[in-house]
């Protein structure tokens with residue numbers, strides 16, 4: 001459901017406890033790590049004998065992983081050259097141990113700073129063991145040069161990064177300032193947080209997570225703060241009983257739409273219907289409701305008052321009806337004028353406990369902290385801002401939000417303690433359980449007007465189907481991401497409509513639910 005995403009510090013603490021409490025020696029963990037990387041290479045190259053490999057070994061344990069891997073490749077008949085970043089006698093501990101075995105085997109090696117890459121003609125395999133989770137700050141210039149050489153040679157060769165592409169920050173995922181562009185990254189024990197950040201995407205290649213023997217109890221006792229959503233989250237949806245009636249599918253109320261933006265509310269309704277809600281009702285100003293009813297027979301409507309505009313008094317028409325709905329989505333395309341705001345304020349006085357706030361509802365909430373106080377600490381409500389909407393809560397720009405997504409989400413959670421979905425590539429969810437969940441999907445096919453409205457409908461639908469709000473958000477974000485990824489196959493240059501995201505949801509679920517992805521986090525590599 002959720003795979004752990006430790007920070008480098010959390011991972012180092014697990015490593016240390018493995019040693020202190022279980023006497024698991026680093027040499028052994030390093031051996032396991034290198035075997036896993038070796039099996040990934042074997043997976044890529046059917047016949048290794050006679051191939052050539054260039055291994056970059058940095059000064060720490062990541063370099064030690066490369067030394068151990070060099071041995072496995074050498075024994076398999078690969079022509080190996082191991083390049084080390086510091087003097088041989090400076091290697092100690094587990095790295096020193098694996099280096100000493102290499103030297104006894106007489107595997108060729110050279111100091112990186114003395115090696116002339118101009119002599120390299122064709123190399124099949126490049127191993128990036130320069131820097132792992134011990135990397136901090138900005139790269140030293142010599143590392144920048146080595147990484148650039150790897151990337152140049154990598155245009156023709158296969159590049160595998162050990163644990164994390166060198167140069168990627170283990171928390172933010174940013175290159176600092178450059179990073180290795182890998183075809184494969186093998187993360188040891190668990191993927192590190194930085195690997196799942198959008199900034200790291202174009203460097204990581206195909207990510208696999210390989211266990212190296214850290215005892216489960218250690219991870220259980222000191223769980224990380226961040227997790228990535230996994231495909232088995234789809235198992236939260238069970239095959240419906242043949243004899244079910246539509247009421248069991250849940251009834252979603254959508255409050256949204258305005259003359260200029262009626263499509264947003266319709267897309268939310270479609271998202272809710274395609275995600276399996278038994279009934280979806282749209283409540284909006286009467287003339288708008290009439291228009292929508294003509295085009296969309298599946299959407300039930302409650303025409304409020306008259307005309308096209310929201311008015312405060314319309315709420316009295318709705319108030320007594322609220323309990324018959326299983327969830328409410330408020331905001332898509334609603335508009336932002338004072339009358340609409342007044343309606344929204346009245347809604348907040350009587351808020352349905354399972355409410356999703358999106359779009360213009362977020363605009364109102366961000367502009368008035370007293371409104372936020374009314375829903376603060378409500379464990380079943382959820383807010384789904386995109387970076388621009390989130391920015392209004394903090395009086396910063398969307399770009400600033402994107403630079404420090406985790407920090408802003410954490411601050412928001414600490415202040416209001418409600419469930420939150422910060423949309424964008426690698427959408428971030430924070431739950432009232434104080435954990436953070438990252439979507440593994442980043443796809444341009446979701447970057448289309450109306451995509452967020454569909455997501456609001458999906459999550460609202462799942463909330464109406466009795467999932468906890470946090471599960472509804474996690475499953476909804478995953479399902480929506482998967483649909484976007486699937487559309488990438490059909491429309492690699494984009495051009496899909498938001499309604500197509502909604503339309504393919506049931507088919508995507510049928511195709512991917514229960515699918516085995518092994519140790520790969522990203523489905524599509």
Ligand SMILES: NC(=O)C1=CN([C@@H]2O[C@H](COP(=O)(O)OP(=O)(O)OC[C@H]3O[C@@H](n4cnc5c(N)ncnc54)[C@H](O)[C@@H]3O)[C@@H](O)[C@H]2O)[C@@H](O)CC1
Pocket residue numbers: 015016026029030033058059060061062063064065130131132133134135136137138139140143162163164188212
């Ligand atoms: N028990 C363990 O700790 C295990 C660790 N493993 C590997 O070890 C790695 C972590 O090992 P380490 O903690 O030794 O760290 P690293 O191997 O990432 O390297 C740390 C070294 O990099 C240098 N460095 C840091 N920032 C730099 C910068 N900006 N520019 C240039 N040099 C810089 C430091 O001076 C230090 O010498 C993991 O990523 C993983 O690959 C695996 O072998 C499995 C077991």
Ligand SMILES: [K+]
Pocket residue numbers: 062128129130131132161162163164165166
């Ligand atoms: K590395």
